[in-house]
Amino acid sequence: MKTVNVSLVGVGGQGIILTADILAKTAAIAGMDVKKSEIHGMAQRGGSVTSQVRFGSSVASPIIQEGTADILVSFDKVEALRNSGILAKGGTALVNDLYLVPVTVSSGQQKTPEDLDGKVKKTFGKSLILVDAMKVATDEVGNARTMNMVLAGALSALCPFKEELWLQAMAEMLSGPKAKLLEVNKKAFALGRAAALA
Numbered sequence: 602m603k604t605v606n607v608s609l610v611g612v613g614g615q616g617i618i619l620t621a622d623i624l625a626k627t628a629a630i631a632g633m634d635v636k637k638s639e640i641h642g643m644a645q646r647g648g649s650v651t652s653q654v655r656f657g658s659s660v661a662s663p664i665i666q667e668g669t670a671d672i673l674v675s676f677d678k679v680e681a682l683r684n685s686g687i688l689a690k691g692g693t694a695l696v697n698d699l700y701l702v703p704v705t706v707s708s709g710q711q712k713t714p715e716d717l718d719g720k721v722k723k724t725f726g727k728s729l730i731l732v733d734a735m736k737v738a739t740d741e742v743g744n745a746r747t748m749n750m751v752l753a754g755a756l757s758a759l760c761p762f763k764e765e766l767w768l769q770a771m772a773e774m775l776s777g778p779k780a781k782l783l784e785v786n787k788k789a790f791a792l793g794r795a796a797a798l799a
Contacts, residue, residue, distance in 0.1 A: 602633070604657035605760070606665045610684045611676025612701060613641070613650050616749030619774065620674070621652035623753055624760070626770035628656035631762050636663035649680065674756055676734075676749070677701045678721050679714065685724050694725040695755055695797070697748070698733040730755065732796050738789055747789035754793025764794065 607624060611617045621637060628635045633656040640651040653665045665687060673688045674695045675681035681696045688694055700717055714720070722729060734751035738744060742751070750771075757767045768787060775783045 602658045602761075604655055604660050605672075606670045606689070607654045607656075607672045607674065607756070607760075608665050608670040608684065608687050609652045609654070609674040609676075610680045611650055611697075612680065613648055615650070615676045616746075617650045617652050617676060620749045620753045620756070621654050623767070623770050623774055624654050624756065625656070626774060627757075627760075627762050627767050628654070630766050630769055633657060634660045636660045638663035649683070651684070672756070672759055674752060676752065678717050681721055682714075682717075682724060688725075688728070692728060693730060693759055694728050695730045695732065695752070695759065696721060696725070697735065697752055698731045699735050730759075730797055732793065734793065737792050737796060741792050742785060742789045744785055744789070747786055750786040750789035751793035751796070754790035754795075755797035757790070757794050758797035 609617050609621050618639060625635045625637045635656045638653045653663060655663060655665065667686050669689050670687045671689055671692050672695060673684060673692065675684065676697050677699045678696060679700065681694060732755045734748045735745065737751045738748040757764065771786060771790065772783060775786060
């Protein structure tokens with residue numbers, strides 16, 4: 602199987618690393634060779650975070666080069682635009698329909714971006730899948746902290762793994778003291794998967 606490149610981007614505290622870990626674990630359970638890398642900005646303070654996962658029959662490097670990501674998963678619209686260059690031609694951009702005010706805007710260093718929705722649609726065109734993961738997490742799951750699992754569910758619809766492998770990976774990642782979080786996260790995952798397949 603040819604190597605599939607998935608780049609996950611957002612800001613600290615959104616659950617990007619856990620989402621990437623679950624993807625990597627799912628690929629490993631499926632018998633793939635998997636490599637993963639992470640780049641943290643000031644992650645604790647809402648700085649940019651990138652996690653890259655590559656899986657296939659044989660993966661040499663964990664790093665995804667510019668213009669080679671098959672899937673870009675962005676946890677908010679500003680990060681989607683900032684990282685648009687990594688997406689390969691014909692790739693898919695899975696973008697959370699969310700605008701987080703960057704530190705540079707809240708501190709007055711930059712203006713709020715104008716027509717963010719228009720820019721996202723123009724940048725990604727037909728490759729764009731927009732999911733309002735925060736709305737699903739708050740309104741349908743009843744827990745805003747499951748936003749990342751809504752996006753993980755949406756991502757699962759774009760990857761070549763059966764749903765039960767994802768659920769097995771989630772169960773392994775959310776074990777021990779975190780086991781109590783498994784059911785609510787499974788619900789968020791199922792709703793995200795349904796949203797991407799709709």
